[in-house]
Amino acid sequence: xxxxxxxxxxxxxxxxxxxxxxxxxxxxxxxxxxxxxxxxxxxxxxxxxxxxxxxxxxxxxxxxxxxxxxxxxxxxxxxxxxxxxxxxxxxxxxxxxxxxxxxxxxxxxxxxxxxxxxxxxxxxxxxxxxxxxxxxxxxxxxxxxxxxxxxxxxx
Numbered sequence: 001x002x003x004x005x006x007x008x009x010x011x012x013x014x015x016x017x018x019x020x021x022x023x024x025x026x027x028x029x030x031x032x033x034x035x036x037x038x039x040x041x042x043x044x045x046x047x048x049x050x051x052x053x054x055x056x057x058x059x060x061x062x063x064x065x066x067x068x069x070x071x072x073x074x075x076x077x078x079x080x081x082x083x084x085x086x087x088x089x090x091x092x093x094x095x096x097x098x099x100x101x102x103x104x105x106x107x108x109x110x111x112x113x114x115x116x117x118x119x120x121x122x123x124x125x126x127x128x129x130x131x132x133x134x135x136x137x138x139x140x141x142x143x144x145x146x147x148x149x150x151x152x153x154x155x
Contacts, residue, residue, distance in 0.1 A: 003086060003087065003088035004088055005087035005088050005090065005123065005124070006087060006088075008123055009087075009123060012122060012123070014073065014123070016073060016076055016077045016080060017044075017045060017046075017073060017074060017077050018077065019074075019077040019078045019080065019081040020041070020044055020047075020074060020077070020078075022039065023141070026039055027039065028078050028081070029078050029079070029081070029082045031082055031154075034091070034153055034154055034155070035094070035151055035152065035153055035154070036078075036079055036082045036083075036150075036151070036152045036153075036154055037149075037150075037151055038075050038078045038079060038082075038149055038150040038151070038152070039078075039149060040097075040099075040147045040148065040149045041071050041074040041075050041078065041147065041148055041149070041150075042071060042074070042140070042141065042142065042144040042146070042147050043067040043068075043070040043071050043074075043144055043145060043146055044070075044074060045070060049142050049143075049144055050067070050070060051063055051064075051066065051067035051070070051144065051145040051146070052142065052143045052144055052145065053101070053143060053145060054101050054102050054103055054106075054143075054145070055100055055101065055102040055103070055106045055108070055112060055145060056102050056103035056105060056106030057102075057103050059145050061108055061111060061112065063145065064100060064102075064108075064111075064112035064115070064145055064146060065111065065112055065114060065115035066115060067112075067115065067144070067145040067146040068098065068112055068113050068114070068115030068116040068146045068148065069115040069116060069118070069119050071115075071116055071146050071147070071148045072115065072116035072117075072119035072120060072148070073119070075096075075116070075148060075150045076119075076123060078150075079150070079152050079154075082152075082154070083154055089154045089155045090124060090127060090152055090153075090154055090155075091127060091152075091153040091154060091155055092124075092127045092128075092130070092152065092153045093120045093124060093127065093128045093129070093130040093150065093151075093152055094130055094131065094150075094151040094152060094153055095130050095131045095132060095150065095151045096113065096116055096117060096120070096130055096131075096132045096133075096148055096149070096150050097132070097133050097148065097149045097150070098112070098113035098116065098132065098133065098134040098135070098146065098147075098148045099135055099136075099137045099140060099146065099147045099148070100112045100113070100134065100135065100136050100137065100145070100146055101137055101138075101139060101140040101143065101144060101145050101146065102136045102137070102138075104136075104138070106136060107136075109134040109135060109136050110134045112134065112145075112146060113132065113134040113146070113148065115146075116146075116148050117130070117132060
């Protein structure tokens with residue numbers, strides 16, 4: 001489809017990845033009413049884990065922000081799949097929930113998750129502004145730097 005949102009992605013030079021299959025016994029998204037609940041996404045590209053390690057140890061704040069941006073792209077890919085390929089059905093990004101794999105003395109979780117939050121606003125404009133949480137964790141699956149889930153309202 002070549003709607004408004006797809007044109008915006010092209011303007012930004014963004015090519016969305018294919019929506020990833022789940023890694024365990026769950027579905028990548030659930031639609032109920034006009035909401036899409038996207039399961040936690042991780043920084044994967046072409047089926048490979050990117051940005052593994054812990055912030056404050058192996059990875060910098062900038063690495064974490066790039067990891068979160070990549071996760072944001074994977075979230076949008078799942079939303080696109082949920083919308084049968086039509087991202088113009090997105091009315092709003094309602095909420096992001098972000099987990100940061102980090103050392104106990106790393107306290108910049110919000111700045112890391114901004115990598116995904118900023119992307120939502122870049123792509124969806126005001127409809128990309130959302131509620132959010134950002135938490136630190138001592139470990140995440142596959143030792144990835146970031147995991148984020150999302151809720152979107154769709155038409």
